[in-house]
Amino acid sequence: MPRRYRRPVGRPPWLISWGGGRWRPSRTQGSAAPVQIGHAGVTQRFPCWVPDNEGGVAMPTPKKKVKPELTSRSSAADVTVVQDYLARFGYLGDLDADAIGAPTFPLGDGDDQAGVAGRPSGAKKGKLDAATKDAIATFQRFANLPVTGTLDAATADKMNQPRCGIPDSPGLDEFTTSGRRWATNxxxxxxxxxxxxxxxxxxxxxxxxxxxxxxxxxxxxxxxxxxxxxxxxxxxxxxxxxxxxxxxxxxxxxxxxxxxxxxxxxxxxxxxxxxxxxxxxxxxxxxxxxxxxxxxxxxxxxxxxxxxxxxxxxxxxxxxxxxxxxxxxxxxxxxxxxxxxxxGNFAIEHASWVHGTDLQIELDSAVESVRRYGFFTRVVGKPNTTNWYHLPVPTPVITKGNRLSIARAMLRFVTGGPSAVVRDVHVYDGSSRIAAHQEVNLSGSQAFAVFGVAHKPDVLWGNGISIGVRTGTGTAAARRIDVISGGIDYMA
Ligand SMILES: [Zn+2]
Ligand SMILES: [Zn+2]
CATH class of the missing domain: 3.40.390.10 (Collagenase (Catalytic Domain))
Incomplete structure (x- = not known):
């Protein structure tokens, strides 16, 4: 069972310095940028926001790379880059007053954030102190790296990797939620x-x-x-x-x-x-x-x-x-x-599956061999070809007077490995393509691959699942795909 967590509700410490006013950004707001002062090439950021600052000019903070190794002899500037990252993404809190600026975090409301309570605090800016090492260890744990508490090359690489701008929730295992959801589906x-x-x-x-x-x-x-x-x-x-x-x-x-x-x-x-x-x-x-x-x-x-x-x-x-x-x-x-x-999950009103022996091949010229077994249809593609295979799915359209909507398609198949790849999966209703999952690149044993339909339209004219397969080189066994079955779930 996955554990479920809710973000602790409470004001993050840096909010207190805002004088009690909540920052509520809106799309129409001209600027809600942090105040920054440029002086002799130095950009300083204060831990506060100025909402409705129409004339404010704020440049993005220049990005600094984390050095591949950090020791007690590293420069204060190099340590600060690491501390800045740790503070920005939720690993280090309660820095000295003159330390690192408030992390920017687009929560949309600004009244809670996970992980804040447990973050090591009291780190001195530019010092590789115990609090900073603690935060490095927490980051390593979250990023599934060896936990050493020292900034080694692997940790620096991870910090330099492109990422999402939302802070992490260290200390919470598996998925986390904001505790918020839309009231409508x-x-x-x-x-x-x-x-x-x-x-x-x-x-x-x-x-x-x-x-x-x-x-x-x-x-x-x-x-x-x-x-x-x-x-x-x-x-x-x-x-x-x-x-x-x-x-x-x-x-x-x-x-x-x-x-x-x-x-x-x-x-x-x-x-x-x-x-x-x-x-x-x-x-x-x-x-x-x-x-x-x-x-x-x-x-x-x-x-x-x-x-x-x-x-x-x-x-x-x-x-x-x-x-x-x-x-x-x-x-x-x-x-x-x-x-x-x-x-939650959706309620399946109707599910319809078709066996792989019904598979239709678009381009016979790209096929080396095709054989229908009781278990599946096995297709061996010619080397370095692409092809489409189609599975028509028996479609309910209207059941008991109600028209259904299409929630998702599903496939069961096995390929010979990376030389036979399901690249794209498209879902059709009549001649309309209602979902296109491009470049999913699935190979090997796929017991239950799911392909959602974003807008879940009403079903009108009969459904088909089209499978775009890329065949590489190698033996016939490596270039094979066994299509076992495909299905579609319908919602009321
Ligand atoms: Zn934004
Ligand atoms: Zn993210």
């Missing part, structure tokens, strides 16, 4: 703008795929609407200071951040649920992404986890782990347990 999203890095239509498909990961395991339904409709989730691509008090930091480092929902029954403010992507990154939807490019589907799916109320997980394979390690367009068991702790 029907969420609407809109694009305030698009990144010029990716064609607009590809962004739309990528974002839908990211939402579909969460839709496949919950009653949640995500529909794209216009900005004027007042959507719960607004998607923005912005650089540097963008008016919410958490300026982005240029290429790499922090990639994105998002805002949690409100605490029910409190009504949400406009910025809650919104997801911001650092325009200084070079975004892509191509896999492999290429040097220096960041996979939009992966980062969006992670940020939408926050938009729905999830915090960070210390499970290495979880989508909600804070570190970005390349394309990962899946949710892990830990993510599913987390999101279901907030929203």
């Amino acid at each position: 029907n969420l609407r999203y809109a694009f305030q703008n698009f990144t010029p890095d990716v064609p607009e239509n590809d962004i739309v498909v990528a974002i839908e795929q990211a939402f579909a990961l969460w839709a496949g395991h919950t009653p949640l339904r995500f529909s794209r609407v216009a900005m004027t409709a007042g959507p719960e989730i607004v998607i923005r691509f912005v650089g540097g200071d963008h008016g919410d008090g958490s300026p982005f930091d240029g290429a790499s480092g922090v990639l994105a951040h998002a805002f949690y929902p409100s605490v029910p029954p409190a009504p949400p403010t406009a910025i809650m649920g919104d997801a911001h992507f650092d325009e200084a990154e070079t975004w892509t939807v191509v896999v492999p992404p290429g040097a220096g490019r960041i996979d939009l589907v992966t980062v969006a799916a992670h940020e939408f986890g926050h938009s729905l109320g999830l915090g960070h997980s210390d499970v290495a394979g979880a989508l909600m782990a804070p570190f970005y390690g390349g394309p990962y367009r899946l949710v892990a068991a830990d993510d599913i347990a987390g999101i279901r702790s907030l929203y």
Whole structure:
């Protein structure tokens, strides 16, 4: 059983210096940037915010790399870079008054944050003291590194890895939640703008795929609407200071951040649920992404986890782990347990499966052999080819006078290994493609692969699951895929 946690409710210590006023950002606010003074190339940040500071000019804090090793002889500046990281992401608190500035954290409300209570405090700025070593050890534990309490190369690498801008919740195992969720299961999203890095239509498909990961395991339904409709989730691509008090930091480092929902029954403010992507990154939807490019589907799916109320997980394979390690367009068991702790599962009104012996092959010319067994259909693709295999699913459409909606598709298959990869999975209703899971790249034994449908439309004309397979080189056994069965779950 996964353990469930709620973030402790209480004001983080740095809020006290705000004079009692809660910082409530809004989308229309001109600027809520930290006050910064530039002097002879030095940027100093005070631990306070100035809301409605229309004329404020704030530059993002220059990103400093963590040095690969830290010893008692390291310079104060090098130690400070590490302390800054630890404070910013929830590992170090209660620093000396003249120490590191307040971490920026787009919680959307600012009244609770996990992990604050247990953070080592009293660290001296620039000193590799016991509190700082404690915090390093906590970070190592959270990041699944050997816990040494010293800043070694592996730890420095992890700190220099691109990541999410939301602080972590050290000390809490597995998934964490903000204790907040939307009161409705029907969420609407809109694009305030698009990144010029990716064609607009590809962004739309990528974002839908990211939402579909969460839709496949919950009653949640995500529909794209216009900005004027007042959507719960607004998607923005912005650089540097963008008016919410958490300026982005240029290429790499922090990639994105998002805002949690409100605490029910409190009504949400406009910025809650919104997801911001650092325009200084070079975004892509191509896999492999290429040097220096960041996979939009992966980062969006992670940020939408926050938009729905999830915090960070210390499970290495979880989508909600804070570190970005390349394309990962899946949710892990830990993510599913987390999101279901907030929203539960959907009720299956009808489930329909078809056996793999019904598999239809699109391009016979790319097939070396095909054989139908009692167990499955085995297809061996020709070397270095791609092909589509189609599974028509018996579709209820209307049962007992009610039209159903399509929640998700599922597949059971086994491939010969990395030379036979299920690259894409598309779900159709008649001639309409209602879900596109691109570049999921699944191989080996897949006993129950789930492909959510983000907007869960009414079923109209009959469903099909299309499987895009990439075949590499090697023996026939390595290039084979055994398609066992496929199915679709329907909601009322
Ligand atoms: Zn995150
Ligand atoms: Zn932002």
